[in-house]
Amino acid sequence: MLALRKTQPAPGLVLTDVPEPSPAPGEVLVAVEAAGICGTDVHIADWTAGYESMTAGMPVTIGHEFAGRIAALGEGALGVSVGQLVTVRPSTVCGRCAACTAGDPDACTGRRGIGIGRDGAFTRLVRVPALNCVAVPPSLDPELAAMTEPLSVSLHAVDLAQVRAGQRVLVLGPGPIGLGIAMFAAAAGAEVVLAGHGDTTRLAVARMLGPILALDLAGTDLPTTLAAHGQDEPFHAVIEAAGVTSAVQDGLLRLRKGGTFVVAGIHARPAPIDLTRLVRMEQTIHGAYRAPIADWSRVLAFMARHAETVRCMITHRLPLKDALAGIELSHKREAGKVILLP
Ligand SMILES: [Zn+2]
Ligand SMILES: [Zn+2]
Structure with a gap:
């Protein structure tokens, strides 16, 4: 075979x-x-x-x-x-x-x-x-x-970010894991911004998954693009699924005091982080990798309710x-x- x-x-x-x-x-x-x-x-x-x-x-x-x-x-x-x-x-x-x-x-x-x-x-x-x-x-x-498996990873990342209705959530990276994260965060009632870099197809997919503001940073940068869309307020949670090392510090700068930064991307090299700022802002960095077994049935139940959305x-x-x-x-x-x- x-x-x-x-x-x-x-x-x-x-x-x-x-x-x-x-x-x-x-x-x-x-x-x-x-x-x-x-x-x-x-x-x-x-x-x-x-x-x-x-x-x-x-x-x-x-x-x-x-x-x-x-x-x-x-x-x-x-x-x-x-x-x-x-x-x-x-x-x-x-x-x-x-x-x-x-x-x-x-x-x-x-x-x-x-x-x-x-x-x-x-x-x-x-x-x-x-x-x-x-x-x-x-x-x-x-x-x-x-x-089910990739979406269980996305759901786990959203859980670790403790996303709640009404919160502002920034997702970095519109690959399949990032798309799932944006979808689950929006389904939880959060206000979701998803940023990519020249990912036209994937950002178009994101717009079909829920009320998600999907932004292309090609030719510009994160602060400029967020400001242009009235997104100056810092976020309750930032979830990184890009695997791009520079996105870590960029994302931390958009996180509010006491907020949670979840890293779900796989990074080929270490990322520089301003730890003193992290300390003063009392922020949390959490890694997200493999979802617990119980999340699999939650994902299957979600897909059964939203089959055509997920299929997008x-x-x-x-x-x-x-x-x-x-x-x-x-x-x-x-x-x-x-x-x-x-
Ligand atoms: Zn996988
Ligand atoms: Zn064992």
Whole structure:
């Protein structure tokens, strides 16, 4: 079967034939119906800093945002049935570390990511632990279900920013995670400003996701653009999902006293921060990475209520054979979410 793989610790991905997998005990085989391309996949393709730990697992099929039907059950796989539509939590736990044996898998120190440390979903069949499968409500189709993982990251970032109705929230970066953050913050009743840099397509998508003021900073800068739109007041929360180091200090300067700055972007280098100003302003910086398990059902319930709104985020649907073109679309930031249909 065709698979999009990372084969060496250098830039590039390879579309190649691999044997069909069979599920180990406790695992199931999922026939992938939709798989989203993530910023992480673009980073893996470019081989930017921060992904070196993948080397041990290479060659590895990438793709960690997906939904599909259970095609086969391994020995002792519980809680799922053949033919069921599921989406899959990509982070697998070891079952052996102190946190796992204490019943706190969220804190597992031996995690391996499906599509990062073990074979993922940019192919037709993927084996995953049965425990990682999350049932999809009947009203949702595979392409929406495949968005559960990135949207759980967005929702988690909004939770950490403690966004409430009536607050002003600035979101930096209109990639799929930033779009989800803007959508959830607007749904929570916040006044949302989303800023991008030459991201025409993505900013247009943002305007379909709710009452979001989507601003393009191309040829100008954040303070000038905010002032031009009457947005001089500082924000209760600033959420960064751009992975652009300069956006961190820019964003902090727009945050009000006592406000929360959430970093959800992956940064290739350290960011300079004016800590004395942070101290005097009594601000909080919070990292947001992986959502707790409970957020998955909240995202699925939200999508069931707002299916057609969420679907606006999907700008491209491509067959697996065009996966490299999909990676390139995401790379050039010309797409909202790109979905591969294996
Ligand atoms: Zn992702
Ligand atoms: Zn563990």
